[in-house]
Amino acid sequence: MPDLARQNRENWGSRLGVILAVSGSAVGLGNFLRFPVQAASNGGGAFMIPYFLAFLFMGIPLAWVEWTIGRYGGMRGHGSAPGIFHVLSGRKRWAKYLGVTALLGPISIFFYYCYIEGWTLAFSFYSLMGKYSHITDPQQMGAFLSGFQGVESNSFFSVIWPAYFSFLIVFVINFYFIYRGVTKGIEKLNKIALPIMLVIGLILLVRIMTLGAPSPDHPEQNFFNGLGFLWNPDFNALKDASVWLAAAGQMFFTLSVGMGSIMAYASYLRAQDDVALSSLTANSTNEFFEVILAGSIVIPATFIFFGAMGTQEVAQGGSFNLGFVTMPLIFNQMGGGNFIGFLWFFLLFMAGVTSSVSLIQPMVTFLEDELRWDRHKSVLVIGAAGFIVTNFIIFTLARGSLDEMDFWAGTLFPVLNALFGIIMFAWVFGLKKGFRELDTGADLKVPRFFGFIMKYITPTALLAILITWGIQQGIPVLTLENVAPENRLTVWITRFILLGVGAIIIGGIIVARQRGRFGRKEEIR
Amino acid sequence: MNISGWIMFLTSWVVFSSLVIFCYYKIFTARHPHLTAPLEIDTKAD
Numbered sequence: 001m002p003d004l005a006r007q008n009r010e011n012w013g014s015r016l017g018v019i020l021a022v023s024g025s026a027v028g029l030g031n032f033l034r035f036p037v038q039a040a041s042n043g044g045g046a047f048m049i050p051y052f053l054a055f056l057f058m059g060i061p062l063a064w065v066e067w068t069i070g071r072y073g074g075m076r077g078h079g080s081a082p083g084i085f086h087v088l089s090g091r092k093r094w095a096k097y098l099g100v101t102a103l104l105g106p107i108s109i110f111f112y113y114c115y116i117e118g119w120t121l122a123f124s125f126y127s128l129m130g131k132y133s134h135i136t137d138p139q140q141m142g143a144f145l146s147g148f149q150g151v152e153s154n155s156f157f158s159v160i161w162p163a164y165f166s167f168l169i170v171f172v173i174n175f176y177f178i179y180r181g182v183t184k185g186i187e188k189l190n191k192i193a194l195p196i197m198l199v200i201g202l203i204l205l206v207r208i209m210t211l212g213a214p215s216p217d218h219p220e221q222n223f224f225n226g227l228g229f230l231w232n233p234d235f236n237a238l239k240d241a242s243v244w245l246a247a248a249g250q251m252f253f254t255l256s257v258g259m260g261s262i263m264a265y266a267s268y269l270r271a272q273d274d275v276a277l278s279s280l281t282a283n284s285t286n287e288f289f290e291v292i293l294a295g296s297i298v299i300p301a302t303f304i305f306f307g308a309m310g311t312q313e314v315a316q317g318g319s320f321n322l323g324f325v326t327m328p329l330i331f332n333q334m335g336g337g338n339f340i341g342f343l344w345f346f347l348l349f350m351a352g353v354t355s356s357v358s359l360i361q362p363m364v365t366f367l368e369d370e371l372r373w374d375r376h377k378s379v380l381v382i383g384a385a386g387f388i389v390t391n392f393i394i395f396t397l398a399r400g401s402l403d404e405m406d407f408w409a410g411t412l413f414p415v416l417n418a419l420f421g422i423i424m425f426a427w428v429f430g431l432k433k434g435f436r437e438l439d440t441g442a443d444l445k446v447p448r449f450f451g452f453i454m455k456y457i458t459p460t461a462l463l464a465i466l467i468t469w470g471i472q473q474g475i476p477v478l479t480l481e482n483v484a485p486e487n488r489l490t491v492w493i494t495r496f497i498l499l500g501v502g503a504i505i506i507g508g509i510i511v512a513r514q515r516g517r518f519g520r521k522e523e524i525r
Numbered sequence: 526m527n528i529s530g531w532i533m534f535l536t537s538w539v540v541f542s543s544l545v546i547f548c549y550y551k552i553f554t555a556r557h558p559h560l561t562a563p564l565e566i567d568t569k570a571d
């Protein structure tokens with residue numbers, strides 16, 4: 001097959017490499033912190049019913065679509081959403097602009113995600129050194145975290161520099177792997193990180209399972225009752241629409257769909273490489289980490305040391321509270337706690353790095369493919385811009401910049417991107433051509449009823465999520481309802497930064513169009 | 526943990542464990558793995 005458009009594009013070195021890279025992108029902090037909280041707060045075991053359905057009707061089809069259109073675009077020299085949508089639409093002028101948020105979203109998430117990743121690295125070090133091992137009170141541990149984050153100055157930390165230093169290390173690590181390229185950087189990282197994460201996850205699981213009932217006064221606080229807290233179903237919860245929405249939301253975020261990362265990674269496949277089985281394998285790997293490992297570690301451990309009431313409070317306190325306040329307190333109470341705490345935070349760190357490199361890649365791919373920059377120039381420019389924006393977020397964290405960016409980039413844009421992606425695939429490109437692409441080189445025959453799901457059910461579910469979140473969260477966010485007056489300037493600056501980055505991406509698309517990158521000459525099939 | 530909890534827990538474990546085993550079994554036993562690493566030939570003179 002003539003392949004002129006992609007002569008200079010890299011390819012994955014092995015099939016396992018791309019599967020582990022997509023799995024690494026999907027397995028992130030949310031698997032270990034968000035899923036247990038969501039399940040425990042939304043009907044326990046009953047939560048798994050909408051969760052399974054969301055996996056079947058939303059997660060699997062969306063991943064198949066993104067793998068397929070990524071490979072299709074890559075074969076035509078386009079590995080990012082603007083270029084992929086352009087070729088899928090038959091080179092319509094408007095299509096490439098639908099891909100703007102699929103670049104803006106992931107890079108904006110990276111701006112704050114790498115700072116949080118730095119916390120996990122620092123906490124793994126602190127665990128090993130026993131820096132917080134004397135703390136037994138949740139309020140004290142909360143103060144330790146706030147002091148570390150630079151939100152307040154206290155007896156634990158008077159300056160932000162330890163957090164800032166850990167951010168610098170993480171930032172350099174991320175760009176090192178991106179700078180090395182797809183095969184030598186991303187693939188190598190994930191081939192090492194995923195097996196390490198699996199081993200650490202299993203060690204943690206065994207440690208929690210063998211804790212017994214540490215408190216003689218409360219023999220009921222044991223591993224199996226902890227599992228019961230998470231898994232005993234409350235079927236009445238299924239009558240609540242918000243539980244279904246929470247399951248769909250969790251499924252959506254956990255698989256990394258709508259981030260542009262899967263498309264970018266799949267664009268480095270060859271024409272005859274399988275996407276059907278590879279996509280399902282990456283999804284199932286993610287679910288293994290989420291349901292089997294995370295589902296058996298975090299909540300049972302909390303239950304063993306804090307009991308039913310305490311675990312309820314912790315679940316209501318949210319994911320970060322669970323990960324950075326409750327879990328350290330749990331480790332402080334168990335034998336070998338310092339080392340187990342180190343393993344926990346190192347697991348989160350590894351999960352974070354494999355995800356964050358995938359957040360940078362769509363923008364790198366865009367600059368390489370559409371503006372014809374080389375990888376090193378792309379990485380340096382993104383690194384310099386990212387460094388400035390992340391610094392703004394670090395020093396305005398207490399004023400709400402991270403929350404504001406997370407709403408747009410981490411909540412709204414992914415749903416929007418997934419909706420655009422599936423509409424482009426099922427309605428614009430067409431299911432017939434779409435399935436022909438999906439079947440090319442496939443080691444798994446995708447049942448044809450998924451065509452109906454892709455065309456009607458998944459877009460409807462995404463629209464429902466978009467509308468509901470738009471009303472529930474979007475209106476209060478837009479009207480700054482929950483923002484203190486003194487923080488409003490920071491929130492507005494954050495919005496202008498997002499608008500500015502979006503405008504730069506649109507400018508990049510216009511420049512690429514003027515240079516003929518969206519013309520007809522790179523047609524290869 | 527009550528009976529319903531055990532059913533939900535074991536079902537989830539069996540479904541996702543089976544899926545992951547099935548997928549990796551298919552990956553490692555595929556007769557024609559499509560991806561192959563490019564040859565690394567050092568063409569530079571010593």
